[in-house]
Amino acid sequence: MPDHGGQTTARLTQAGLNLIGQALSIYDRDLKLAVCNRMYATLFDIPNHLTQPGVSFEATIRHLIERGEYGPVEDPESVIADRVAQARAFEPHYLERRRPNGQVIAVEGSPLPEGGWVTVYTDITAIKSQEQLLRGRSEVLTDQLLARHEELAQANRELGAANAALRQARHEATEMAARIRLTTEMLPAHIARLDRDRRYTFSNRRLAAVFPGASADIVGLTMEQALGAGPYATIAPHLDAALAGEQPVFEMTHDPTGRRIRVSFTPERAGDGGEVIAVYALSMDVTEEAQARAALSQAAGRQVAAQLTSGMAHDFANLLTVILGLKDRLGTLDLPLEAREAVEAIGVAATRGGTLIDQIQGLSGPRDLRPRAVDLRGFLAELATLGGASLPRGIRLDTRVHGLDEPVLLDPDALRDAILNLILNARDALAGRGTITLTARPHRDTWLEILVHDTGPGFSSQALEKGAEPFFTEKGEDGTGLGLSMVYDVVKLAGGRTRLGNARDGGAQVVLRLPLRQPPPGLPPTLVLVVEDAVHIREAVRDRLLAAGHTVLEAASVAEARALFDVDGIGLVLSDIMLRTAETGLDLARDAATRGLPVALMTSLPDDAPLHRQAAADWPVVRKPFSVEKLSAVLA
Incomplete structure (x- = not known):
């Protein structure tokens, strides 16, 4: 009897691997191809006959070298022999390689316990380009994209670890389905198959990781039963398109959590180009990327x-x-x-x-967000003091904080300006009497929401529609129409969003939704060499560092600082960029780096000053004046 179950499992396994965004190949101990996915062939433009199980590693390498994948090669046979020899003595590795067409590929390989290896290839060209673009922007943007890059690398390492664990169960071919299931369950994405009745026939049990609150056991349920009526209503038109033969890829917001989710559908056809019999679904959380x-x-x-x-x-x-x-x-x-x-x-x-x-x-104009650790309770108390001074006696300003006991990472100066602007708008709407309430609360573990609510007449329909547009105002000649635009700008620059509305109990309500991020760990107590030629500035920096538990050495010039390099235990060299000597803080930083000493630079130069740009390319730079918390954030 034919093994229809085995054929179905193999087909599902291959389809699941084809949904993975990275290229993947597995070679056995004889350097023969065991399995690869569709992305492997697509990424490297490998012909079909070289993607079949049993193809030798040597044949594939020969094809790639002859095609010029590794650039000009004087002695192809010698290079092929070296590659094969390296493969036989395979060791785990991670590297990033630039292809002749400009693509940057991250390559991560892990050996199999019984011989052979698995390799995962990830196209990181876009990530590298975004990193270069953002290094000239604000620190928070660079941190966000670098954090995203690290998450992708971590996902690849998890994939390699999952493959290593699964390969131990490789003694019998019938265990292939179990290994692939475990692999997919380790992925930071949900992979599933739905039949034409929109009922799940396969799931890697990761739905709850992408759609919080959903069940992990969804096989046998329809998509509407698994996700709920709200999310399903958003997805249904795209699923209709997939069942009609299209391959839609779209993003949606999961309203209960505010997370951004990317979903792609791939139709499965009967035979070669037949009717669609099922749809494969891949969904992943792209909130931080968004x-x-x-x-x-x-x-x-x-x-x-x-x-x-x-x-x-x-x-x-x-x-x-x-x-x-x-x-x-x-x-x-x-x-x-x-x-x-x-x-x-x-x-x-x-x-x-x-x-x-x-x-x-x-x-x-240019606005450089400078995030640091902020205590929300203290921040709102300060806002109440500043905003209250501009309010008449008939208007009360209340503040509330729900949760958020730990500091959060945000730019307090930009956010303070935005909220004060909203307080003044609410004051004008109240006409001398009422209450303004500032509320801070977490939204799941993804967003920080700050609500500004007043008991006035609320927004007009025109204000709700055009409030974010520059120069729109309902104050007549007394308004410029730039206040709300500034609020929108600050929040969006931080990766958040602003929503205008009217509360159920009356009055206007503005919701600022910002990414909820924890600040990096503080600088541990260490010996800091402070180099600053202005005595009063050097003393101010010294006092702040001492108050934070650090020990401080002081120098007024590059020469004095060099003479202190041999002191044991220096954990940080903190130097001004501009010093009243022939040498600058950059010269000192280079010397300190050659001795293995960590370096940070401080300055009051504008961001576009040549020395500032040159320093920021190689070392952490903090703008004066600064707090120890801000210095810690810059170093992190």
């Missing part, structure tokens, strides 16, 4: 806007300067009363125009 992508998009948009507005702002500023100068000259003349009033009105209008230009430049 946050970083939104932040990158906002930063790029700001750069374009800054280029467009900077020249116009410069010309308008010059025109307003001329107008104010002529106004002052007219003010010295003996003019009639009506003329003097007109001259004063010109002055008021020109001054207001200058203020508006400053706001436009602040909205579109």
